[in-house]
Amino acid sequence: xxxxxxxxxxxxxxxxxxxxxxxxxxxxxxxxxxxxxxxxxxxxxxxxxxxxxxxxxxxxxxxxxxxxxxxxxxxxxxxxxxxxxxxxxxxxxxxxxxxxxxxxxxxxxxxxxxxxxxxxxxxxxxxxxxxxxxxxxxxxxxxxxxxxxxxxxxxxxxxxxxxxxxxxxxxxxxxxxxxxxxxxxxxxxxxxxxxxxxxxxxxxxxxxxxxxxxxxxxxxxxxxxxxxxxxxxxxxxxxxxxxxxxxxxxxxxxxxxxxxxxxxxxxxxxxxxxxxxxxxxxxxxxxxxxxxxxxxxxxxxxxxxxxxxxxxxxxxxxxxxxxxxxxxxxxxxxxxxxxxxxxxxxxxxxxxxxxxxxxxxxxxxxxxxxxxxxxxxxxxxxxxxxxxxxxxxxxxxxxxxxxxxxxxxxxxxxxxxxxxxxxxxxxxxxxxxxxxxxxxxxxxxxxxxxxxxxxxxxxxxxxxxxxxxxxxxxxxxxxxxxxxxxxxxxxxxxxxxxxxxxxxxxxxxxxxxxxxxxxxxxxxxxxxxxxxxxxxxxxxxxxxxxxxxxxxxxxxxxxxxxxxxxxxxxxxxxxxxxxxxxxxxxxxxxxxxxxxxxxxxxxxxxxxxxxxxxxxxxxxxxxxxxxxxxxxxxxxxxxxxxxxxxxxxxxxxxxxxxxxxxxxxxxxxxxxxxxxxxxxxxxxxxxxxxxxxxxxx
Amino acid sequence: xxxxxxxxxxxxxxxxxxxxxxxxxxxxxxxxxxxxxxxxxxxxxxxxxxxxxxxxxxxxxxxxxxxxxxxxxxx
Numbered sequence: 029x030x031x032x033x034x035x036x037x038x039x040x041x042x043x044x045x046x047x048x049x050x051x052x053x054x055x056x057x058x059x060x061x062x063x064x065x066x067x068x069x070x071x072x073x074x075x076x077x078x079x080x081x082x083x084x085x086x087x088x089x090x091x092x093x094x095x096x097x098x099x100x101x102x103x104x105x106x107x108x109x110x111x112x113x114x115x116x117x118x119x120x121x122x123x124x125x126x127x128x129x130x131x132x133x134x135x136x137x138x139x140x141x142x143x144x145x146x147x148x149x150x151x152x153x154x155x156x157x158x159x160x161x162x163x164x165x166x167x168x169x170x171x172x173x174x175x176x177x178x179x180x181x182x183x184x185x186x187x188x189x190x191x192x193x194x195x196x197x198x199x200x201x202x203x204x205x206x207x208x209x210x211x212x213x214x215x216x217x218x219x220x221x222x223x224x225x226x227x228x229x230x231x232x233x234x235x236x237x238x239x240x241x242x243x244x245x246x247x248x249x250x251x252x253x254x255x256x257x258x259x260x261x262x263x264x265x266x267x268x269x270x271x272x273x274x275x276x277x278x279x280x281x282x283x284x285x286x287x288x289x290x291x292x293x294x295x296x297x298x299x300x301x302x303x304x305x306x307x308x309x310x311x312x313x314x315x316x317x318x319x320x321x322x323x324x325x326x327x328x329x330x331x332x333x334x335x336x337x338x339x340x341x342x343x344x345x346x347x348x349x350x351x352x353x354x355x356x357x358x359x360x361x362x363x364x365x366x367x368x369x370x371x372x373x374x375x376x377x378x379x380x381x382x383x384x385x386x387x388x389x390x391x392x393x394x395x396x397x398x399x400x401x402x403x404x405x406x407x408x409x410x411x412x413x414x415x416x417x418x419x420x421x422x423x424x425x426x427x428x429x430x431x432x433x434x435x436x437x438x439x440x441x442x443x444x445x446x447x448x449x450x451x452x453x454x455x456x457x458x459x460x461x462x463x464x465x466x467x468x469x470x471x472x473x474x475x476x477x478x479x480x481x482x483x484x485x486x487x488x489x490x491x492x493x494x495x496x497x498x499x500x501x502x503x504x505x506x507x508x509x510x511x512x513x514x515x516x517x518x519x520x521x522x523x524x525x526x527x528x529x530x531x532x533x534x535x536x537x538x539x540x541x542x543x544x545x546x547x548x549x550x551x552x553x554x555x556x557x558x559x560x561x562x563x564x565x566x567x568x569x570x571x572x573x574x575x576x577x578x579x580x581x582x583x584x585x586x587x588x589x590x591x592x593x594x595x596x597x598x599x600x601x602x603x604x605x606x607x608x609x610x611x612x613x614x615x616x617x618x619x620x621x622x623x624x625x626x627x628x629x630x631x632x633x634x635x636x637x638x639x640x641x642x643x644x645x646x647x648x649x650x651x652x653x654x655x656x657x658x659x660x661x662x663x664x665x666x667x668x669x670x671x672x673x674x675x676x677x678x679x680x681x682x683x684x685x686x687x688x689x690x691x692x693x694x695x696x697x698x699x700x701x702x703x704x705x706x707x708x709x710x711x712x713x714x715x716x717x718x719x720x721x722x723x724x725x
Numbered sequence: 726x727x728x729x730x731x732x733x734x735x736x737x738x739x740x741x742x743x744x745x746x747x748x749x750x751x752x753x754x755x756x757x758x759x760x761x762x763x764x765x766x767x768x769x770x771x772x773x774x775x776x777x778x779x780x781x782x783x784x785x786x787x788x789x790x791x792x793x794x795x796x797x798x799x800x
Contacts, residue, residue, distance in 0.1 A: 092755045511750045516784040
């Protein structure tokens with residue numbers, strides 16, 4: 029077993045880079061984060077011939093080495109830092125045969141870094157249909173590299189690529205173009221001041237905000253022997269560099285590539301005439317959204333019911349199979365109901381990720397951005413905010429991360445700030461159980477009242493997001509240079525393997541992330557509800573039987589259990605904060621559930637499940653327990669129309685998700701915005717819930 | 726009047742003239758929007774904004790405000 033070859037996959041977005049990665053690694057991959065930032069880090073192991081192995085790192089898609097986003101920065105940071113453990117022995121630039129010209133820009137830049145660089149020309153299976161012919165030998169000669177013609181869709185060319193990877197040492201590290209010709213005098217001075225460094229690296233350090241090794245921009249600028257240029261001079265040079273590179277590429281492709289236009293059938297133009305049409309385009313988009321929501325609610329009911337029943341019987345089984353005691357009740361009353369509350373989301377989240385992934389893979393998402401940009405801009409958002417807002421209906425965390433490709437900082441910030449208003453999957457169980465309790469299951473004109481209420485809640489969430497975006501746009505005084513450019517990629521049939529891997533990975537990370545919090549909280553809650561201080565808790569049996577001499581048996585036991593709960597740690601805390609929630613129509617148990625949902629909303633149902641099931645032997649559904657609760661002050665059932673609506677509205681508006689706050693902090697680099705979100709959204713939620721209850725009661 | 730990309734009609738083509746580098750974002754250049762290249766207006770969203778372009782085989786969409794910065798000659 030030799031040393032693993034470190035390989036970095038680099039490429040423009042939409043070149044099928046991830047498909048190549050999936051082809052090379054199979055299921056042998058893992059997704060993590062780069063330390064300190066939330067950029068996804070995908071890596072995997074590739075088995076090469078002759079028992080060799082390669083460690084493959086799939087870097088975020090980028091158009092050039094001039095970073096304009098966090099994702100792109102990751103690429104440069106890695107390629108400039110020889111000491112990084114992932115620093116590639118060999119870089120692979122993935123290009124799309126139909127966009128070779130633009131893709132080669134990045135290739136020539138990476139080649140200038142003096143790293144062995146392989147050029148992969150992907151989607152080779154389309155060449156014939158598009159009438160494209162390539163002179164591979166000429167490309168290899170002029171670009172000073174090895175070229176692999178690959179079709180990640182058909183799986184061809186992968187073995188040849190592996191062979192090239194093994195022999196990476198034979199690839200020249202000589203640049204194919206010297207950037208220094210854009211200003212020989214300036215680069216000459218640079219060379220003189222730092223004789224031991226690669227010129228192009230120095231140039232990148234000067235123009236970007238990155239560090240490498242012991243040289244950073246600051247030390248470059250303060251070096252007495254070297255005078256740098258003004259910002260606008262540098263920008264002019266960067267543009268000159270880009271134009272120079274394109275001249276080189278144009279010259280090369282004129283000789284090495286021929287396109288027979290007569291055989292090119294342009295499906296894209298025909299499709300775009302409909303999908304980006306002023307009327308049909310919007311109708312199609314609306315239809316697709318409708319289909320997605322239908323699917324999420326209709327199709328996922330079946331697996332969800334199954335999960336619900338499974339967890340209930342699992343809990344019951346644990347109770348009978350294990351010897352009675354605190355440990356058994358911790359599992360059956362704390363952990364299993366808590367976990368069930370998260371597992372039940374899997375079908376819906378998987379469906380949502382499935383659709384988003386298909387829309388992105390097919391290239392349709394760019395058309396949505398195109399259609400929606402003008403409308404979204406009225407509210408201070410960008411067309412690129414549509415994807416995050418739609419993803420927000422699954423979970424705000426990936427949605428906040430998906431804002432990264434919005435170039436304009438103000439538009440991006442507003443998008444991040446309003447995302448938590450969209451109805452995420454975690455609100456769903458709360459909505460479902462409350463709706464089932466307080467909205468009659470009746471049908472008018474073929475419309476189910478409960479379903480209608482649910483749709484209304486989604487509309488309220490989306491409407492509030494848009495309205496607060498408009499408000500923020502008026503209030504925030506941020507000047508940021510606005511420009512917007514989006515690639516309109518070719519339509520592609522989504523690859524099953526890519527979509528499947530994406531859905532599994534996203535769902536897994538959501539469930540594991542939320543699962544950890546829920547597990548921890550349900551254990552803490554169970555402990556707090558099962559133990560209490562002082563005589564009232566310890567001597568509960570005695571006190572209750574003395575007070576109620578005429579009851580016995582089961583009724584007495586229930587009385588004792590509720591008395592115990594009242595004097596447990598959680599009961600004492602809950603009753604202390606009860607005055608805050610009484611005006612909204614809630615009792616202390618809901619108060620506790622709300623407090624614990626500040627960790628994550630989906631904890632609500634789990635918390636009530638834990639609180640209600642502690643000490644109760646009866647296997648009852650949470651819904652029945654909730655329906656039986658009475659209002660401590662007003663009397664009558666606790667969950668009335670008024671308190672139910674109030675609770676629904678509270679959950680629609682309140683910012684109750686620590687993970688989202690943490691991600692917003694990471695993405696905005698300050699605590700200011702997440703704290704503002706927390707305070708404003710929660711106050712607003714309280715106010716609306718208060719007004720709703722007081723008007724309706 | 727200066728003729729820019731924003732003045733193109735659907736299906737019309739032009740050649741990008743030399744532009745002042747201070748206004749045009751680098752990203753646009755990197756995506757293929759370079760002086761001397763041919764540009765065709767493929768489609769516009771309502772109110773002609775954003776604009777969907779084909780620049781020398783690169784398909785991209787930009788906002789009208791950016792399109793107004795890039796001068797062209799009709800062909």
